[in-house]
Amino acid sequence: MSAEAHDHPADPATPADSAGALADLAARIAPWLPKARWFPGKDRAAGSVRVIDRMEIPGTGGLAVALVDSAGAELVIPVDPLTGRDAAADPALAAALAMLALGGGQVTGLQGSLVGRPVGARGSEDAPLPRSAFPTAGLRVRPLGADASNTSLVIEGGAAPDGALVLKLLRQARPGLHPEVEFGRFFATSTDWRGTPGLRGWVEYLPAALDGEPSAVATLHTFEPGCTSAWDVLVGWLADGGLDGTNREPILELARRLGTATAQMHRALASRGDFPDFAPEPATAAGRRALGHRLATHARNVLAASALAAPFLPTLAPRLARLAELAPGISAALETLADAGTTAADIRVHGDYHLGQVLVDASAERVMPIDFEGEPTRSIAERRSKTSAAKDVAGMLRSFDYCAAHVDRIHGLGHGDPAPLAHAFLAAYRRGTAGEPWWPADADEERRLLAAFTLDKAVYELAYELANRPDWVEVPLGALEKLTARP
Numbered sequence: 001m002s003a004e005a006h007d008h009p010a011d012p013a014t015p016a017d018s019a020g021a022l023a024d025l026a027a028r029i030a031p032w033l034p035k036a037r038w039f040p041g042k043d044r045a046a047g048s049v050r051v052i053d054r055m056e057i058p059g060t061g062g063l064a065v066a067l068v069d070s071a072g073a074e075l076v077i078p079v080d081p082l083t084g085r086d087a088a089a090d091p092a093l094a095a096a097l098a099m100l101a102l103g104g105g106q107v108t109g110l111q112g113s114l115v116g117r118p119v120g121a122r123g124s125e126d127a128p129l130p131r132s133a134f135p136t137a138g139l140r141v142r143p144l145g146a147d148a149s150n151t152s153l154v155i156e157g158g159a160a161p162d163g164a165l166v167l168k169l170l171r172q173a174r175p176g177l178h179p180e181v182e183f184g185r186f187f188a189t190s191t192d193w194r195g196t197p198g199l200r201g202w203v204e205y206l207p208a209a210l211d212g213e214p215s216a217v218a219t220l221h222t223f224e225p226g227c228t229s230a231w232d233v234l235v236g237w238l239a240d241g242g243l244d245g246t247n248r249e250p251i252l253e254l255a256r257r258l259g260t261a262t263a264q265m266h267r268a269l270a271s272r273g274d275f276p277d278f279a280p281e282p283a284t285a286a287g288r289r290a291l292g293h294r295l296a297t298h299a300r301n302v303l304a305a306s307a308l309a310a311p312f313l314p315t316l317a318p319r320l321a322r323l324a325e326l327a328p329g330i331s332a333a334l335e336t337l338a339d340a341g342t343t344a345a346d347i348r349v350h351g352d353y354h355l356g357q358v359l360v361d362a363s364a365e366r367v368m369p370i371d372f373e374g375e376p377t378r379s380i381a382e383r384r385s386k387t388s389a390a391k392d393v394a395g396m397l398r399s400f401d402y403c404a405a406h407v408d409r410i411h412g413l414g415h416g417d418p419a420p421l422a423h424a425f426l427a428a429y430r431r432g433t434a435g436e437p438w439w440p441a442d443a444d445e446e447r448r449l450l451a452a453f454t455l456d457k458a459v460y461e462l463a464y465e466l467a468n469r470p471d472w473v474e475v476p477l478g479a480l481e482k483l484t485a486r487p
Contacts, residue, residue, distance in 0.1 A: 028084020
């Protein structure tokens, strides 16, 4: 792609952008869209597919980024307009989007534009990379991990600046300030914490309408070579003898490192009292009541939906029906957040914290939280709200349970006891948060917060698995059965 590629945005009045052409493109996309891993909610039919906008990306041989409306969601689809195929992994398109994020610029479509937003280092203004510094010759693009709610690609080789980069395509376009962008820029420019791969830039869709809000469609981070997810590491160790074998101490040490890293992450998130969007806020009794009510309402809705889904999961139907009968008790348990106490301040949190959201290097000594976009089914406003740090801690505790259940299901070894991991993680986290105003000094307040957020996370997991991975429903279902069996 030439250095001038972004100086001449596509003409929005070209015949290719006619309503007929967009309708034809929608017809090509529709057959495969519901089968995509990132399609939101496998419990919903795709329905009609409508292409809202299409931005042809210069230098890619006609590839484009389409904004598509389907099943009530606006989806971001890099696409080959001739075939309708998903072109996310095409090297030319990935390199072009990375160049746009690093160098700034604009690509214009019918109803809006793609705009690149570079990120500078702390103490400097956003500094676009000179376009000539990113020649695409020799670059390699490969998928990173399994396809999920987003699509991540590694861009390496050639003359990629500062080594390899990770381009993450945010498959749902949500208007507003995206947490992944907000957190990444905050860490890079306003804190000294370097415990996560640095954000280098992002690409957003800017509607032509004056009152339209931009939507982030892609982010670009530095790539950490030789790393894998904490989930993959733990699954491997637990499957290879678990806590009864030679891996016992490495497993517990990894849990401790996760606890320490989580405390460091929260300390960074609470470090700028002069930033209104990140400044810690005193918890209030009214806020705790409102949060408990919101979680209880969500639980009632999820458990009602699970009862409706029971006929489609015959082997689990009786258990789902029994769980639905427990909805009043589960809701009441979540309402008790009102009594949790208010000594610990509310802060910004990761929001979707689990083992798959942490990178581990080859030595298992460095752990790095990633993917700060929050739970994908929550609204942007909810993901950006301040809450108790216990939300993230409970998320990791639930992830230990998921990991143990996965090992037992796949290998049938019975080595997946999550309790020692949870104890090691919590002990290290408490050491890292000693004296911090955003973690309860009172043991009863800590217990109540963790209990409520753990229950809420299991309810969220049940909803997610029912909609996306029916084969996994038994894991959160089993957790809810255990949690509701306790006094």
